[in-house]
Amino acid sequence: MPDPNPAALEFLLSRRSRPAKTLTGPAPDRATLEVILTAAARTPDHGKLEPWRFIVLERAALQRLAGLAGDMSAAAGREPEEVEKDRALFAQGHLAVVVVASPQPSVKIPDIEQVYSAGAVCLSLLNAALAAGWGANWLSGWASHHPAFCSEGLGLTDSEKVAGLIFLGTETAAPPERPRPDLDRITRWVSS
Incomplete structure (x- = not known):
């Protein structure tokens, strides 16, 4: 028989991201964040390639990136409300961790599996932060997919x-519960 962990299962069944715009300071300090990052790094990683890395953005870095995101968004001809949204994503933050998908050369492990591992790191980091009592939210946004922003603002390589x-x-406000997927609609059971 398995050895259940009811508290962990209850946490996973009731976990809820906290909207980033409702988060304020204080944010986790370095020692606290290192524990959260350690938990996040305990992620499935076929081939032990560590095809991801972290960039920790503190308040001043987020403010700098807010300006860069707004400038690049405007230069790309996005609508004013989109430019403001692109800027505000970074401006509102007190602390953020960029999870960078950084595929490693491998003849055995395809890039897609390595990218999935990076996604698993994102969820593990989010859940570790929530389990530690912090508010947390996983976002992306226009700038995070813009090659020039990623290169200039975050120092990412082309790969x-x-x-x-x-x-x-x-957390400043508990978010309301939202509808969850209909398990019967999304699950197919195969017995033979």
Whole structure:
């Protein structure tokens, strides 16, 4: 028989991201964040390639990136409300972790599996932050997919992509529950 962990299962069944715009300071300090990052790095990683890395963005870095995102968004001809949204994503944050998908050369492990591993890191980081009592949200946004922003703002190489921006902070309001997937609609059972 398995050895269940009811508290962990209850956490996973009730977990809920906290909207980034509702997070405020304080944010986790370095020692606290290192524990959260350690938990996030305990992610399935076929081939032990570590095809991801972290960039920790503190408040001043987020403010700098807000300006860059707004400038690049405007230069790309996006609508004013989109430019403001692109800027505000970074401006509102107190602390964020960029999870960078950084595929490694491998004849055995395809890039797609490595990218999936980076996505698993995002969810693990989000859940570790929530389990530690912090508010957290996994976002992306226009700038995180813009090659010039990723290169100039984050120092990513041509082979790297942003898997997710995980914003962390102190929760100011509990989010309302939202509808969840209909398990019967999305599940197919195969017995033979």
